[in-house]
Amino acid sequence: MIRLTGGRVVDPASGRDELADLLVEDGRIVDSATTRDETVIDASGYVVAPGFVDLHCHLREPGFEDAETIASGTRAAAAGGFTTLCALADTQPTTDTGSNVESLLTQARRDAVVRVLPVGTTTKQRQSEELSEMADMAYAGAVAFSDSDRAVRKTSLMRHALEYSLLVEKPIASHAEDAELVDGGVMHEGALATVLGLKGVPRQAEEIAVGRDLALAQLTGGRLHLAHLSTAAAVSQVRDAKARGIRVTAEVSPHHLVLSDEVVSLKMYDTNARTSPPLRSPTDAAALLAGLKDGTIDCVVSDHSPRRWIDKACEFDQALPGISSLETAFGLLMRLVHAGVLSLSELLSALTYRAARAWDLPYGTLSAGAPADVVVLDPDQAWVVDPDRFFSKGRNTPLAGQTLRGTVLLTLANGNIVYRNGL
Amino acid sequence: MSIEVASRPTLLAPAAPAAPLQTRTKPRRHVLDLDDFSVQEVEAVLQTTAAMKDVLQRPIKKVPTLRGKTLVTLFYESSTRTRVAFELAAKALGADTVSVAAQSSSVTKGESLIDTIRTLQALGADFVVMRHHQAGAPYVVAEELSASVINAGDGWHAHPTQALLDLFTIRERLGRIDGLRVAIIGDILHSRVARSNLWGLGLMGANVVLCGPPTLLPASDFCDGLPWTFERTYRLDEAIEGADVIMLLRMQLERQSGGLFPSLREYVRTYALTEERLARAKPGVVIMHPGPMNEGVEIDPRVARSTQSVIETQVTNGVAVRMALLYLLSGLPA
Numbered sequence: 001m002i003r004l005t006g007g008r009v010v011d012p013a014s015g016r017d018e019l020a021d022l023l024v025e026d027g028r029i030v031d032s033a034t035t036r037d038e039t040v041i042d043a044s045g046y047v048v049a050p051g052f053v054d055l056h057c058h059l060r061e062p063g064f065e066d067a068e069t070i071a072s073g074t075r076a077a078a079a080g081g082f083t084t085l086c087a088l089a090d091t092q093p094t095t096d097t098g099s100n101v102e103s104l105l106t107q108a109r110r111d112a113v114v115r116v117l118p119v120g121t122t123t124k125q126r127q128s129e130e131l132s133e134m135a136d137m138a139y140a141g142a143v144a145f146s147d148s149d150r151a152v153r154k155t156s157l158m159r160h161a162l163e164y165s166l167l168v169e170k171p172i173a174s175h176a177e178d179a180e181l182v183d184g185g186v187m188h189e190g191a192l193a194t195v196l197g198l199k200g201v202p203r204q205a206e207e208i209a210v211g212r213d214l215a216l217a218q219l220t221g222g223r224l225h226l227a228h229l230s231t232a233a234a235v236s237q238v239r240d241a242k243a244r245g246i247r248v249t250a251e252v253s254p255h256h257l258v259l260s261d262e263v264v265s266l267k268m269y270d271t272n273a274r275t276s277p278p279l280r281s282p283t284d285a286a287a288l289l290a291g292l293k294d295g296t297i298d299c300v301v302s303d304h305s306p307r308r309w310i311d312k313a314c315e316f317d318q319a320l321p322g323i324s325s326l327e328t329a330f331g332l333l334m335r336l337v338h339a340g341v342l343s344l345s346e347l348l349s350a351l352t353y354r355a356a357r358a359w360d361l362p363y364g365t366l367s368a369g370a371p372a373d374v375v376v377l378d379p380d381q382a383w384v385v386d387p388d389r390f391f392s393k394g395r396n397t398p399l400a401g402q403t404l405r406g407t408v409l410l411t412l413a414n415g416n417i418v419y420r421n422g423l
Numbered sequence: 424m425s426i427e428v429a430s431r432p433t434l435l436a437p438a439a440p441a442a443p444l445q446t447r448t449k450p451r452r453h454v455l456d457l458d459d460f461s462v463q464e465v466e467a468v469l470q471t472t473a474a475m476k477d478v479l480q481r482p483i484k485k486v487p488t489l490r491g492k493t494l495v496t497l498f499y500e501s502s503t504r505t506r507v508a509f510e511l512a513a514k515a516l517g518a519d520t521v522s523v524a525a526q527s528s529s530v531t532k533g534e535s536l537i538d539t540i541r542t543l544q545a546l547g548a549d550f551v552v553m554r555h556h557q558a559g560a561p562y563v564v565a566e567e568l569s570a571s572v573i574n575a576g577d578g579w580h581a582h583p584t585q586a587l588l589d590l591f592t593i594r595e596r597l598g599r600i601d602g603l604r605v606a607i608i609g610d611i612l613h614s615r616v617a618r619s620n621l622w623g624l625g626l627m628g629a630n631v632v633l634c635g636p637p638t639l640l641p642a643s644d645f646c647d648g649l650p651w652t653f654e655r656t657y658r659l660d661e662a663i664e665g666a667d668v669i670m671l672l673r674m675q676l677e678r679q680s681g682g683l684f685p686s687l688r689e690y691v692r693t694y695a696l697t698e699e700r701l702a703r704a705k706p707g708v709v710i711m712h713p714g715p716m717n718e719g720v721e722i723d724p725r726v727a728r729s730t731q732s733v734i735e736t737q738v739t740n741g742v743a744v745r746m747a748l749l750y751l752l753s754g755l756p757a
Contacts, residue, residue, distance in 0.1 A: 011556070077533060189643070190642075191642075191644055191645050191646070191647045191648060194612075194641045194642065194645045195458075195560035195618070195645075196558060196559065197559075197577070197578050197579035197580025197581065197615060197618060198559070198578075198579075198580075199579075214598050266505070268559065268562045269559030269562045269563065270457075270556070310535060310537070313535075313537050313563070314535060314536055314537065314563065315536060315555070315557040315559060315560045316557065316559045317557040317558070317578070318557065318559065389443060
């Protein structure tokens with residue numbers, strides 16, 4: 001049994017925010033303990049919250065173990081306060097059958113320190129040709145379907161995917177970007193891209209794809225989930241769609257929310273700032289924040305995309321997109337809290353309860369009986385990002401050397417201490 | 424929102440006036456673009472270029488200034504004038520040169536840029552002159568290398584030595600740069616020459632007008648945050664009216680297949696600098712082209728060979744300007 005004493009317990013699911021003890025027994029949160037044998041951890045002065053629920057993360061295993069493994073990725077998650085990871089299917093082989101879902105879960109049971117939930121593909125091999133076996137994958141434990149970093153190209157197939165998913169009542173997550181309009185672009189289209197001589201991706205690439213997917217969600221009644229929104233226009237499209245009763249949920253990544261395309265030139269041509277969709281303007285970031293605050297955007301995800309060194313130590317056009325973000329997500333997001341534009345409880349809600357609710361997951365809460373996924377946070381402690389000390393194999397972050405305020409001191413996953421740093 | 428990631432990138436801030444080169448304690452190490460050059464620094468390059476041009480007119484065109492140094496040209500894209508100008512410049516200063524063409528090196532065996540650079544480092548290069556088809560590649564190299572890196576063209580981004588030789592040529596011909604009207608015509612969007620010239624000409628006080636088809640011009644908000652502005656027009660006659668300098672850019676056929684303009688025929692009809700159009704320009708207007716030219720496309724062959732054309736002078740000055748840069752990069756007094 002573990003007793004966390006004297007912390008500020010924040011549980012957005014129930015609205016609870018008080019100084020209290022938190023008890024954990026047999027992997028669950030409990031009101032009172034039955035055993036006497038207890039480990040006491042003094043959390044006074046700190047925040048005790050549910051472990052973060054991440055609907056969007058790339059663990060790279062199987063197939064790309066030199067970029068990340070389930071072992072390294074889940075340890076990075078623990079250090080970043082995440083206790084539930086929904087792993088996307090851009091692996092080799094892709095997670096596109098029931099047996100691949102089972103095999104991923106088996107691997108996770110062996111290697112993972114936090115919960116891993118498979119996201120199956122929408123189409124076989126992510127090829128936009130035929131639907132994947134969604135029912136089979138759902139029975140095996142898939143929580144949603146997504147072709148990961150690709151949109152389903154064929155509009156008719158996306159329609160059928162949304163229809164067919166009604167059978168299992170799981171969301172179809174979409175990387176909403178019009179590939180034709182992206183057309184080889186590598187950063188946000190704007191003055192900075194022109195100056196740098198890099199091909200831009202206009203905001204409309206997202207607007208067109210979001211518009212298509214929302215129209216299809218309306219047509220079919222299927223559950224649409226929009227991955228990592230990046231533009232102001234997409235936020236208003238989703239806001240309107242929700243007002244009209246379309247079944248849509250949406251997420252945003254810490255980097256799209258806090259950073260902008262200027263990061264690409266802070267260090268000239270910083271390939272670590274190359275993401276897909278690209279980091280956009282401060283105006284877009286402000287609109288994303290407004291969308292998160294008014295509930296248009298349901299949750300914050302890590303969009304953790306670890307990359308090999310060589311995939312970033314190259315020409316900008318050649319670099320693979322993505323940021324290794326599990327370990328910096330909380331500290332980066334805390335910039336919004338310290339700037340006074342987002343409250344701590346709003347942030348924690350977006351990282352826990354609201355994420356779990358978007359996909360009907362029974363996690364992200366501290367209520368009695370729930371799995372004991374708990375983090376102890378110090379919202380004020382400053383630290384300097386040093387990628388060489390990451391648990392993740394991906395050292396790709398544009399934040400190296402920067403100071404963040406907000407750390408994770410302790411992480412419990414299913415009642416086990418999986419990360420402990422100075423508490 | 425009041426979140427500041429860090430200070431604004433230097434790229435978007437007006438160049439801070441640096442100390443004149445003569446008094447800099449640390450000489451410049453790389454030439455990657457003109458965006459970090461001060462007026463004084465450009466002045467120093469232009470003055471040194473004049474001195475180097477004198478050297479090139481001597482019977483024995485050679486001085487021992489860089490004896491014992493090695494210059495490597497690493498070209499991932501074909502080039503005649505730039506590569507040869509660098510090699511002649513290095514040789515005139517007594518340095519040894521090695522030329523690596525990406526097609527014939529280990530690059531074709533799948534060696535990454537970073538491996539190639541580490542190899543050159545280990546082999547002891549003092550200067551690496553580099554051309555690459557992707558923007559920013561020289562920055563990757565400069566990060567890795569203790570030698571001086573000179574950007575000889577990277578994708579659509581920059582071609583700083585071309586811009587410096589253009590500045591030198593303009594001033595040699597017209598006596599000044601400040602206050603001149605310079606029209607740059609053609610595919611601006613994909614042109615590194617245009618970009619570097621925008622920095623150079625803007626810094627030295629010229630008024631730049633960009634002209635080309637709407638699909639090949641940067642968006643009008645391009646200047647937001649830049650320390651200067653420019654005019655932008657689709658109409659050639661507007662651009663060349665009152666111009667002191669007309670700079671033409673090469674039109675590449677692959678832009679047609681990319682859907683950016685319908686046909687070369689139409690381009691020629693709309694944008695080619697013909698004798699007839701030139702007659703409507705200011706008398707004494709100077710015609711420039713960074714090469715290679717498509718005669719009969721962006722420029723009429725007779726215009727290219729007219730007395731107003733300085734296209735060949737540009738090539739000649741290219742050697743002197745690169746000598747000046749190598750000299751200044753080696754940390755010797757200006």
